[in-house]
Amino acid sequence: MTAALRLRGLVSLLFVLLVWETVSRLGIVPSRYFPGLAEIAAGAAEMIRNGELLAAEAMTLGRAVAGLVLATLIGIALAVLSDVSPFFERGFRTLTGLLQPIPPAAIVPLAIFGFGLGLKLYIFIIVMVTIWGPYLNGVAALRAVPVEQILNGRMMRMTPAQILWHIKLPAALPEIFAGIRYAAAVSLIAVVVSEMIAGRDGIGYLLVRKSFSIRIPETYALMFVTMVNGVLLAMLVNLGRRLLTGWHVKQMGYPA
């Protein structure tokens, strides 16, 4: 990120905060529903002091990351399987069309029967809704590997497995990471929704509890936290991308 971009982010953040505070002070909206920044910050500080915010945050982020990693691994495995067997790819395409439009909220009620309220529930739901990004991008990217590269591998007497591991997968990784970045956003949505419905712990549950007890500043603070979580997870994915596909970033000449 260049200095100019960072400056712009800062300017627009200040602008939003200014507008927010002005609206709140002017009282266009009832101030009870639209507290000022100081009140929201106080609400956040209170939740940090009594520890509930950090506990919930660790819960939510941990679930999102665990689910995302598992979904990515399964997605890539299925993409490789689809690349090896066109027959599997055709069949799985039917399933993709059917399963992809199912919202996480729809599976939560039934999944609770199968998995209880623990980590397994969240992992299952995240995998169900985030696997498609890595999978679909993986299939497309594996297919798009230039023939010359594969032929080169054959010339060097590489086995099909070696070609897959040393040539095709590395070539497909940048595009797979684009799918993971999308999946990261979806996984956070899935976790927060599930926590709101399952109602036991995590940021989603805290959000519901605070809003039902009409703690408005805390509610806004928690919404801000979910926003920051999106940024955090995106940064984490970017870090992974730079570690695994640093060569590609260098080649393309753009900063990650």
Added chain:
Amino acid sequence: MTPARAAALAAPLALPLALLALWALAAAQIASPLFPGPGKVLMAAVQNFWIILDQMGATLRRVLIGFVLAAATMVPLGILLGRVRLLGWLFEPVIDMLATLPPPAIVPLVMLFAGTGDAAKVTMIAFAAAIPILINTFEASKVRNAMTSLVARSLHLTRWETMLRVDLPAATPMILTGVRMAVAAALLVSVTSEILLATDGIGVFLQRQQENFQIAGGLAGILAIALTGLAVNTAILRIEKGVLFWHYRNDGQS
């Protein structure tokens, strides 16, 4: 029909059918009401057919209203932000921030201002649909093709004509991609909004089934959502290809 063609036709169905058979076998083995087989789910689907249809109608009506609201406001806003540099410069980070806010997280806020009725759910759907439309319209109207701009200038088109005749068609493919993403998002959030703010709709149907331990009925509801989503997404893709026939034709040539 040659054997090769038969195999090609069977391929899309073979794997799902195999999984279905596996599911039926497992259900027969376990024989628990909490793990119904495909037959039970089908029976529940038939039994609840009219209820599901009715509730799905309520859901789709809100999806339509929310989506239209989002499209009608966000396409002009996106063009405005894309065209007026200063506004775009100022608001792009704001849009990026809003994009990371999960739509369900705005539920408490929506409840404060709009209660739990239709208005609240439509607001949630509109919010979810607004983000992809806004981002794509903004990005599409920001870039200007150097070549076509020059052509427009040598044809002495006015600024307004250039925007309408040259830049808008050039931006349409990307805007429509945003629209397609918005429809998918609207469908996803509609069910979520119903489960969180229950009154009616297919999401409420799902929750009632769960509360009554009707797993088969719940799965039938999920099946209905999956089929509806598939149908809507396919229809949107068809419409997009129809509207943008020139874009896809050109793509095929290059």
